[in-house]
Amino acid sequence: MSRALDLARRAWGDTHPNPMVGALIVEKGEVVAEGWHARDGGPHAERAALAALGRAPKPGATMVVTLEPCSTHGRTGACTEAIIAAGIGRVVVGATDPNPDHAGRGLDVLRAAGIEVRSGVLARECADLNLIFNHWIATGGPLFAAKVATTLDGKIACRTGDSRWITNELSRTDVMRWRRLFPAIAVGAGTVVHDNPRLTSRIEGREEMCPWRFIFDGRLRTVVDRSMAGVYSDEFRERTIVVTTDHSGEGYIKKLHSWGVNVWVFQSPNQRVPIDAFRKRCVEERIAGVYFEGGAEVVSEFLQQRQLDYLFHYRAPIVLADVKAKPAFSGLRTEKLAQAVRLAEVRHEQFGDDALVRGRLVYPEKLFVDETTFSLG
Ligand SMILES: NC(=O)c1ccc[n+]([C@@H]2O[C@H](COP(=O)([O-])OP(=O)(O)OC[C@H]3O[C@@H](n4cnc5c(N)ncnc54)[C@H](OP(=O)(O)O)[C@@H]3O)[C@@H](O)[C@H]2O)c1
Incomplete structure (x- = not known):
């Protein structure tokens, strides 16, 4: 076998x-x-x-x-x-x-x-081996998975924003494998502005491959000009889908279309895309899985709304011990361990000195949102 x-x-x-x-x-x-x-x-x-x-x-x-x-x-x-x-x-x-x-x-x-x-x-x-496919068949919906790369104390960036690179090359090569498996990758506007990621799968000996690339940008702040983001100007730009709300300016949407970039516009009472509506659209478009690569705000929002199904957590043997360093997740008020979000079907893998823990997320009956540290915009 x-x-x-x-x-x-x-x-x-x-x-x-x-x-x-x-x-x-x-x-x-x-x-x-x-x-x-x-x-x-x-x-x-x-x-x-x-x-x-x-x-x-x-x-x-x-x-x-x-x-x-x-x-x-x-x-x-x-x-x-x-x-x-x-x-x-x-x-x-x-x-x-x-x-x-x-x-x-x-x-x-x-x-x-x-x-x-x-x-x-x-x-x-x-x-x-078929975790995306199995989820799609069993639930009729896409697998929303988040990837986070943290220090041992759960931070994704220093207080200054310095975040390249926390994990080693072997871990990052593994991420390239998962990028190849998921039909789509997603990031928030903050990550585009801060890191300008290419969001393709680059594996030695194989042709560069581009899944669908979702950019969550509720008010199109990444769309000032084309040079701001490679995902709007590179050879794969037709694989980019900007996910936004009806609060975005028509002019910006036209601009994206003129660059050959796709836009999904959702009705929303604020500048945040309703995640259940996004999930529904993925079902309609037959997108079986989305690999969320951050940043902290997007994955925390998905977690808070019980919309993350799976987590990939790469951990590097680094300690920042700085309360102002950026945590991978925030926004909940978890007063008892019984209220914690847990992983099931857990798998451990080792990449040099880094470790990957991955598994399906299991939510407690009730999640308590901490209104003092998190706002839904
Ligand atoms: N170590 C890692 O694994 C890792 C991975 C990726 C990124 N990072 C780091 O994380 C940092 C960026 O994270 P971040 O938290 O600042 O930003 P982010 O999560 O990438 O983006 C947040 C922004 O995305 C938009 N957004 C979020 N949810 C939305 C929704 N439902 N609908 C529409 N738009 C939505 C909002 O834009 P508006 O505020 O304009 O509405 C929000 O401010 C960088 O330092 C990056 O290097 C680390």
């Missing part, structure tokens, strides 16, 4: 809106064929492995696959049918189908055809 996971990862970022899946065929303890789902619309991993074998599997052959084989007719036909027709004797499955209406159905179909089925092998790793 570890090998099948490695095969699945070869298509990292290339399969949207489909999941990454890897499969192999084993005869008498030997791997004789490998396959993976390379891109949306292409053959599923099971069919790719059968095609790679190029002959009928020997009687009693085993197929190992990271995700439960599909049992419904999509564009490529049900994989359960292909497995049965090929005469596979045993199927070993990692994760079950994330759609609760389908979960286990593929396994039942295989069993009914007399195939021995074992499921749940490295299930956690196999499910983790």
